[in-house]
Amino acid sequence: MRLSLSAEDRAFRQEMAELFTTVVPDEVRQTVLSGGEISEEMFRASQRALNDAGVAVPHWPREWGGRGWTDLQRHLWHEEMQRAGVPSPMPFNVSMIGPVLIQFASQEMKERFLPDTASLDIWWSQGFSEPDAGSDLASLRTSAARDGDDWIVNGQKTWTTLGQYGDWIFTLVRTDPTVKKQAGISMLLIDMTSPGVEVRPIQLIDGGHEVNEVWFTDVRVPGENLVGEVNQGWTMAKFLLGNERVGVAPVALVKRMLARAKEVAGDQLEDPLVRARVAELENELLALELTTLRVVAHSDGGEPHPASSVLKLRGTELQQAVSELVVDLAGPASLVPATADSDLPVWARRSAPTYLNYRKASIYGGSNEIQRQIIAGTILGL
Amino acid sequence: MRLSLSAEDRAFRQEMAELFTTVVPDEVRQTVLSGGEISEEMFRASQRALNDAGVAVPHWPREWGGRGWTDLQRHLWHEEMQRAGVPSPMPFNVSMIGPVLIQFASQEMKERFLPDTASLDIWWSQGFSEPDAGSDLASLRTSAARDGDDWIVNGQKTWTTLGQYGDWIFTLVRTDPTVKKQAGISMLLIDMTSPGVEVRPIQLIDGGHEVNEVWFTDVRVPGENLVGEVNQGWTMAKFLLGNERVGVAPVALVKRMLARAKEVAGDQLEDPLVRARVAELENELLALELTTLRVVAHSDGGEPHPASSVLKLRGTELQQAVSELVVDLAGPASLVPATADSDLPVWARRSAPTYLNYRKASIYGGSNEIQRQIIAGTILGL
């Protein structure tokens, strides 16, 4: 048992804090810190800067740009990044397709894709969810049929986050409809400029455009774009989803939200009920942060720590609770749109759409019901 | 829509309030109002007094002592009774076996049992639950085998509330083990002084003795003690359980608990967090009371109002929440037993056992899980 960081980790943390505030464009950081919307260009510029500084993909193998850090160091990296207002490297690239390629792809495919994946010169979209599949991913229907060396893809993906910026999309497709549903799935990389690929926006309740439908109509995909072996896609999907475990609790983000709520609360912080609500949330958040630290400090090399399963569940709950607090602090000002000509502060006018937007947090990326199922089933044996 | 009671109902309410404070022994009422424990004698004296005043079984048919009141009047009767600190007439008698006998028993059996049931000269116990049945009542195992005109009963019942005072017990017994489980059940009335009946106390976590196991070993029961027809027991059980609907939300009781909490809170009521907690509970309780009124004002003769299903669920939740509040108000004084030589107020020393005791409220008499299942299934069609 030791409370403090080692001298080495403390120095590392310091180094990260300095690095993030120097290499990433100030405009990006200020936009993030003030709760603004980040443009495609900002995302790309930020990740390019991180990659140039060698800190975009620290968890990858060294030969592809990794750093061989401990999980604790990766945690510190991530937390300092959040704290500095630096957008996380695009997860579709660095946490999803990157590791899959490293694990399953041919050397040739790795060389072709990994460098641009790390730098976000290729912006990847995720083509997993389908309208009729939801949490039951394996029942997907998008088909890929052989045509010579190529594949002809037809079908529809949905909930494709930031798909409007995507250069390529990694998809799960059904390559063998005759076998058990998990067995007939493959992973295919598709250039989103290919004829027959159409991205259609889905407008969300907060008014934003964040997710998309991606339609494939007779899209021809070269055979070399198949990752690994045919019908091995389910294995890759499970590998990919399992990789999400570290750093999934958005602790630093929620901390920043809550600290900001205290700042903007003004006089309302004199109200004992508001104080108690904030103090309770701070405590819950501390418990989550400490749980994250418990997990990352002891997960090197071994099995995932069982407590890691609580991180996403609790993290999204707290994120939602803090966003709800902010709407209540905003009060009637929450009714005024951020874009309106108004005397009211922008944080207040952004509060309700943000609250509504975060309702997604407990749905996407493994809903909280799925998380509870994992805890009940895998950990508690129920 | 009309807010006020009709002049008639208002007069009725007044009449009830006066009646309860005059006919029921003061000792009983003071014990109830101060949160003390009611003895067997007090229960019997109180119900006898109510019966003598003609208000023990108002919902029965007139020929057996009923009054032909509206559901609203019955509600007012019940609320005023609670408010006056009068223990409700024993539910096993007046709400369970009484109505079953009225509906299913022979004229002879009615004449034999109903008057003593109304007056509590027979104290009935309920013999439904079994150790391996729980909420799945129909899987009961206690058997009754024919022996000439008699039945020989073997088996075990459990969670028999106040069984230590019981004179008779109405039981569900398996009379035909060869058919579908619901089909082979009958209802048998058993004199608890019969040889082979043994009542064993179950000590609860609050230290009290409130429930019992009842064991039957070759208990001989005269054939005339069978209610209605053989193998008709499941119908009676369903009828009985369905009868519990009106007045199941212990609104007046919880209101009294909460009003008392405000009284004893003293200085703590200056704390805004305590005030808010009390105010929120009061509001929740008002919503429940109004829902009860909505139900009773419109359920005469027809189907039960769908909202009636929320009454027990929410009533027990609030009862538990108020009992938890009282422990917190008591603070460290809650650690001292009520029986100890102490300077600390008795309410504080009773608070924790009461809180623990009320955990039963969401388990017994149709657990809250069963209530949610009824709502989801019957009302929402899920």
Add this chain to the structure above:
Amino acid sequence: MDFTLDDEQIALREAVRGLLSRRYGDFEERRRSVASEPGYDPTMWKALAEMGALGLPFTEEDGGMGAGPVEVGVVAQEIGRVLAPEPYLSTVVLAGGMVAALGTDVQRAEVLGPLSSGDLHLALAHAEPGGRWSDGATSVTASLVGNEWRLTGVKEPVLNGDAETLVVTAALPEGGTGGFLVAGEAAMRTSATAYDGTRVSRVVLDGALGVPLGEADSDASQAIGAALDRARIIACHEALGGMEAALKATTGYLRSRKQFGVPLSTFQALTFRAADMYVAVELSTSMVWWATMVASERDASATREAAERAALQVSRAGRLVGQEAIQLHGGIGMTAEYPVGNITAHLTALDHLLGDGGHHLRSLSQRLEGYGAIDPLA
């Protein structure tokens, strides 16, 4: 004690429901109304007027229908059920209610008659930047210049503030707050569409001419507060309609949507949560109708308390129902083209329009010593 609608009230409900569901039964139509100018359907507004719905809260002498909170609540529930964007709450209930509360006989007849017939659009400019649901005004001030009242300051947010006539509250020179009628064009107004589809405006007054509602220069805070309380109760009805619709959509979805080869209603963890939504809706229903009866039959102080109680209950319930409705739907609940997420958005907006749960709880908890236990039958 009677919680049932009479035959006339039921007929009203069916008529309004029929009208609204013909227009907005297809949710795409609601989106279209919101997206077009003026943010709702003027034809529907006229139809509501013809049905008598707009005049319900006003006396016949004032040109209204002489009905009361129960009837207005009936209409608001139906509006909430389909998220109809017509400005019933803002124009009829808030602005009209303020004129009814403060205006002279002549003013009431002049304003409420045309309002009831759908010919006059009215908006209430009461909220002020930085304010939190107070009865009075502080940052907009009224001053007497010669014998004319001139109003100066900013009002925001103002629902549907691009109306022809504004009802403006303003701080009076001698203290207290008064109400004024201001011609729309006398103010500088900018409008935008809020996240729930409502039109909200910023109204800047720079010496705008105001006609005092009722007696000039006498504090009307109490009457303003009473009008707000009545509007709070009607807002609860609108929320109730929304909650019922969200619950219905959710149970329908659980029954029909399949996952892992079986309907979602097979998953007990989900159906139990739907049951909890139902409980919340039923409890709110009781509380809101009770508050409506209090508003019909009792005085302003009883109505204030009832309005706070109903608003607190509906705030809690609305959050639970809105959040769970989205969660139980999954991704589709987040989309703008599906009703459920929009209901949640509107419940959120209603919750913060006239005072949220925390606001009312604070107020209720200040009066705790005034009684032992609440007795709704007293």
Add this chain to the structure above:
Amino acid sequence: MDFTLDDEQIALREAVRGLLSRRYGDFEERRRSVASEPGYDPTMWKALAEMGALGLPFTEEDGGMGAGPVEVGVVAQEIGRVLAPEPYLSTVVLAGGMVAALGTDVQRAEVLGPLSSGDLHLALAHAEPGGRWSDGATSVTASLVGNEWRLTGVKEPVLNGDAETLVVTAALPEGGTGGFLVAGEAAMRTSATAYDGTRVSRVVLDGALGVPLGEADSDASQAIGAALDRARIIACHEALGGMEAALKATTGYLRSRKQFGVPLSTFQALTFRAADMYVAVELSTSMVWWATMVASERDASATREAAERAALQVSRAGRLVGQEAIQLHGGIGMTAEYPVGNITAHLTALDHLLGDGGHHLRSLSQRLEGYGAIDPLA
């Protein structure tokens, strides 16, 4: 940053767990110990002493083992797991901790050595009727009669107050609070068994002779508060052991118990609630070990805050876990002969012993402006 026990600590845990589970693995044995005099098993107490568990918090000079909060926490968790009735928290942690905090070198050696060897029983008389977890004493007063300190007043509740020696806090003549050693027989004591099986006493002092702990007549409130904070953290460990046991019993029950012909674990609404219990236990675990490390490595003010944070978290979690454990068991969870309900009772008692969640939340919320965000790595 390291949340793992070292080998020695693991060995300690295994040894204590082995000892306790041999004695109390059968829950009936625990009931027997509680029902007999003195409310626990003196043989077990001696065995704990021999294992070194009683001396863990005290320095070797004082006759202890020179270990720290981590080791004491390890023992408390195991005690909580089987609800062992031995008065570890009251005698070693609370009373012994107070002597360690306030006593002179000589006093510490005189008291803590025999305490560590199990030869001296000690109880802390600090709580006062009507008091709510304050650091100081008010109703028991100390006064100097000649050159002897005389204590007068009532202490209640006192855990295991029939001990040979009492550590009594008392208000000093010049203000502030001091600690005193009082011979058990110098007080009038009545004892009873609390609802969770703990022995609690009322201690009446009527001019009882008290030997000042440390310097006479100097305010020791801060040191008393610091000792209480350390005990709060250890109480959290005891609760943690109880919560883990309750969760384990509940999942075991859901797996094995059949209803409607299938195991309860078939019902998703139940398994999801078990998952929420697990979440609460994990979060508490993190917080309690963190607070323990703070107590080991940081100053009194950091430890106070950490103790409050841990106690708040454990209060919330303990209620959820205790309530749900009973509910998911159904009727059997209510019975005295089954462990789960008793765990809930003990969690309730621990929650109200040294300050409940609300108490600590109040305190934490007063310091809100002191920081932007909490940084446990700072």
